[in-house]
Amino acid sequence: MEFNGGHRLHVVMFPFFAFGHISPFVQLSKKLSLHGVKISFFSALGNVNRIQSMLHSVSAPTTTQVIPLTLPPVEGLPPGLESTADLSPAQSELLKLALDLMQPQISSLLSQLKPHFVLFDFAQEWLPPLASQLGIKTVFYSVFVALSTSYLTIPARLPEAEPTRPPAIEDLRKPPPGFPETSIKSMKTFEARDFLYMFKSFHGGASVYDRVLRGLNGCDIILAKTCREMEDPYVDHVTQQFKKPVLLVGPVVPEPRSEPLEGRWASWLGQFEPKSVIYCSFGSETFLSDEQVKELLLGLDLTGLPFFVVLNFPANTDISAELKRALPEGFLEKVKHKAVIHAGWVQQQQILAHQSVGCYVFHAGFSSVVEAIVNDCQLVMLPVRGDQLLNAKLVSGDLKAGVEVNRRDEDGYFGKDDIKDAVGRVMADIDKEPAKSISGNHKKWKEFLQNSEIQTKFVSDLVKEMEAVAGLRTV
Numbered sequence: 210m211e212f213n214g215g216h217r218l219h220v221v222m223f224p225f226f227a228f229g230h231i232s233p234f235v236q237l238s239k240k241l242s243l244h245g246v247k248i249s250f251f252s253a254l255g256n257v258n259r260i261q262s263m264l265h266s267v268s269a270p271t272t273t274q275v276i277p278l279t280l281p282p283v284e285g286l287p288p289g290l291e292s293t294a295d296l297s298p299a300q301s302e303l304l305k306l307a308l309d310l311m312q313p314q315i316s317s318l319l320s321q322l323k324p325h326f327v328l329f330d331f332a333q334e335w336l337p338p339l340a341s342q343l344g345i346k347t348v349f350y351s352v353f354v355a356l357s358t359s360y361l362t363i364p365a366r367l368p369e370a371e372p373t374r375p376p377a378i379e380d381l382r383k384p385p386p387g388f389p390e391t392s393i394k395s396m397k398t399f400e401a402r403d404f405l406y407m408f409k410s411f412h413g414g415a416s417v418y419d420r421v422l423r424g425l426n427g428c429d430i431i432l433a434k435t436c437r438e439m440e441d442p443y444v445d446h447v448t449q450q451f452k453k454p455v456l457l458v459g460p461v462v463p464e465p466r467s468e469p470l471e472g473r474w475a476s477w478l479g480q481f482e483p484k485s486v487i488y489c490s491f492g493s494e495t496f497l498s499d500e501q502v503k504e505l506l507l508g509l510d511l512t513g514l515p516f517f518v519v520l521n522f523p524a525n526t527d528i529s530a531e532l533k534r535a536l537p538e539g540f541l542e543k544v545k546h547k548a549v550i551h552a553g554w555v556q557q558q559q560i561l562a563h564q565s566v567g568c569y570v571f572h573a574g575f576s577s578v579v580e581a582i583v584n585d586c587q588l589v590m591l592p593v594r595g596d597q598l599l600n601a602k603l604v605s606g607d608l609k610a611g612v613e614v615n616r617r618d619e620d621g622y623f624g625k626d627d628i629k630d631a632v633g634r635v636m637a638d639i640d641k642e643p644a645k646s647i648s649g650n651h652k653k654w655k656e657f658l659q660n661s662e663i664q665t666k667f668v669s670d671l672v673k674e675m676e677a678v679a680g681l682r683t684v
């Protein structure tokens with residue numbers, strides 16, 4: 210292998226304007242920077258400061274420049290609100306239309322910057338032909354596990370005879386033709402109903418399924434945030450379906466955070482026994498209904514363990530009124546010595562790393578799965594929507610490293626006893642099944658994720674493969 214001429218690989222990162230997507234693109238940028246890759250990171254102006262602070266890292270050199278984009282006006286989209294975190298679900302659909310109108314701006318930026326690759330997201334299916342005209346290669350960076358693509362967004366998901374008929378709930382309960390033999394045989398009715406969203410068109414725009422399919426079909430390379438150790442059969446299935454290179458960057462384990470945990474949380478957690486506290490949270494933009502909040506909190510109380518719950522609500526919600534409405538009278542007073550119920554952003558990595566935290570009840574966002582495993586917290590999954598439903602199946606069914614809360618098939622209802630049972634399954638005596646084998650598997654995956662040689666090789670192999678495609682390296 211030989212390296213040609215000292216030219217540095219230059220990559221544009223272009224995630225959808227949602228922090229659940231921006232965050233894995235930032236994490237990958239940091240890893241690529243450590244291997245000397247030059248990064249230009251595209252996002253709407255309103256997101257730039259937050260991205261810059263996310264990119265800041267003591268160990269990563271500053272090879273990343275954030276390039277602000279101007280969001281075009283779209284009727285119904287309030288000016289200045291430029292990520293889904295600030296918008297209602299309906300407005301977030303308009304954000305995709307605004308993105309579609311940005312093609313001339315992207316084209317002119319790409320022709321100035323002339324990167325070797327653009328890594329793009331599910332919503333920019335128009336990018337491959339645009340970049341190809343400029344001689345730039347495109348990489349569809351899938352921030353979802355390969356199972357999610359393999360189950361939902363492959364050509365075989367729609368029947369060959371009627372490729373334009375959106376699937377029904379019954380179709381989505383079953384895996385698509387060609388799906389590999391694994392622990393996943395079917396999904397529940399409420400989960401299949403949630404997947405219908407993928408096939409809906411809003412404001413006359415393309416459905417998520419259509420966008421993803423066009424992106425995956427049009428790109429030069431598919432890159433997935435996963436590894437064969439965890440997802441071999443699904444990676445093979447996706448490769449067969451799209452008949453093009455599928456590169457893997459591994460699970461992208463974040464570096465431990467250097468800033469200490471906020472004092473008030475460190476001292477609250479510090480009063481409890483090691484590994485005795487349940488931490489509970491639902492990622493960046495997942496909300497529970499009143500009834501779910503009530504059953505969750507009553508269930509956590511029933512476990513007898515101390516608990517720290519982070520709940521988020523859609524923009525402009527009166528949080529104390531929400532909690533008051535959802536909870537039985539006197540509940541907050543009753544649990545005040547053993548519980549924190551907080552709304553808003555917290556330092557999740559530092560909380561999971563705290564010695565008192567032993568169990569994590571959460572939505573099964575995959576970054577959170579990885580952070581909990583490396584910090585030795587037992588996983589109790591309560592997925593709410595989309596990929597989370599499949600992540601939970603992967604972790605509980607294939608990896609056997611955590612449990613899911615039992616839910617009713619039709620509507621996903623869970624009661625307080627379901628929460629208590631699920632926590633009990635992983636926090637009970639670890640010399641007894643199922644806790645014994647779950648904790649054994651958990652330990653195995655922790656060792657794998659913490660093996661810095663393996664994790665670094667994922668990124669160095671990726672850089673070498675991209676350099677070879679870009680003609681910077683000859684094999």
Ligand SMILES: C[C@@H]1O[C@H](OP(=O)(O)OP(=O)(O)OC[C@H]2O[C@@H](n3ccc(=O)[nH]c3=O)[C@H](O)[C@@H]2O)[C@H](O)[C@H](O)[C@H]1O
Nearest residue numbers: 229492493494554555556557558574575576577595597
């Ligand atoms: C692609 C999208 O990813 C989403 O992920 P989300 O951001 O909710 O959750 P994680 O992947 O766990 O990521 C969440 C990340 O935010 C961090 N964090 C979160 C809340 C907080 O208060 N403090 C923190 O530090 C956390 O530590 C983790 O790194 C969903 O699955 C969604 O279904 C999917 O479409």
